[in-house]
Amino acid sequence: MIKKVEKLVAKSKVAFVGSVDGEGFPNMKAMLPPRKRSGVREFWFTTNTSSERVKQWRENPKACIYFYEQRPWKYQGVMLVGKMEVLEDEAVKKEVWKRGDHIYYAEGVTDPDYCVLKFTARRGKYYCNLTLEDFEL
Numbered sequence: 001m002i003k004k005v006e007k008l009v010a011k012s013k014v015a016f017v018g019s020v021d022g023e024g025f026p027n028m029k030a031m032l033p034p035r036k037r038s039g040v041r042e043f044w045f046t047t048n049t050s051s052e053r054v055k056q057w058r059e060n061p062k063a064c065i066y067f068y069e070q071r072p073w074k075y076q077g078v079m080l081v082g083k084m085e086v087l088e089d090e091a092v093k094k095e096v097w098k099r100g101d102h103i104y105y106a107e108g109v110t111d112p113d114y115c116v117l118k119f120t121a122r123r124g125k126y127y128c129n130l131t132l133e134d135f136e137l
Contacts, residue, residue, distance in 0.1 A: 001133055005040050005078045005126055012067040015045070017119070019056040019063055019084070029053060035096040035116075040080065040124070041137050044096050045117040048104070049088070054115060057084040065119055076128040080121035080137075087116040 012033055019027045034043040043065060047054060057063060063084035068077035087093075093109050096116055105111035126133045 001126055001135060002040060004076075004128070005124065008069055008076055008078055009034075009037065009040060009067050011069060014067075015043075016066040017045070017053070017063065017084075017117075018065070019053050020060045021056055022059065027053070027056065034119075035098065040078075041121050043119040043121075044092075045119070046096060046101070046104075047115060047117055049086075049113045049115040054086050054117075057086055057117070061085065063119055065121075074129060076126070078124055078126045080119070080124040082119055082121040082123075085118045085120070087118055089116075092116050092118075 015031050015033050017029050017031055019029075021027050031045055031047070034045050036044040061083040064079055064081045066077060066079045068075070090109065093114060093116055097109050101114075102108060105114040107114075121137050123134065123136045126135065
């Protein structure tokens with residue numbers, strides 16, 4: 001089943017990320033797919049340091065990410081639950097930097113409004129065609 005999840009994540013063009021706000025309510029946001037990943041356990045995203053989500057994850061690192069694929073005859077999705085770290089180390093920022101990122105971060109890799117999010121999954125739920133499977137990582 002992990003192989004199915006890896007294939008699904010690799011094909012996904014969008015990642016939904018969830019955080020918890022100061023009142024304990026879930027917040028969800030669509031993001032570009034991860035810049036880097038290690039299997040289905042670790043994922044690296046980029047975002048603005050000044051964003052509301054970064055503030056939320058600094059206060060409460062609990063997070064989830066969701067990927068899906070929908071076809072006329074098949075729907076599959078996976079939710080991974082874990083912790084999100086906000087990384088501002090220049091070496092990590094350089095590692096995931098992509099050509100064209102200047103559009104979002106005018107000062108480049110050293111832009112103070114550029115950071116990396118590292119999500120580490122603990123467990124997940126995989127759904128495909130009316131079947132749900134829980135798994136630990």
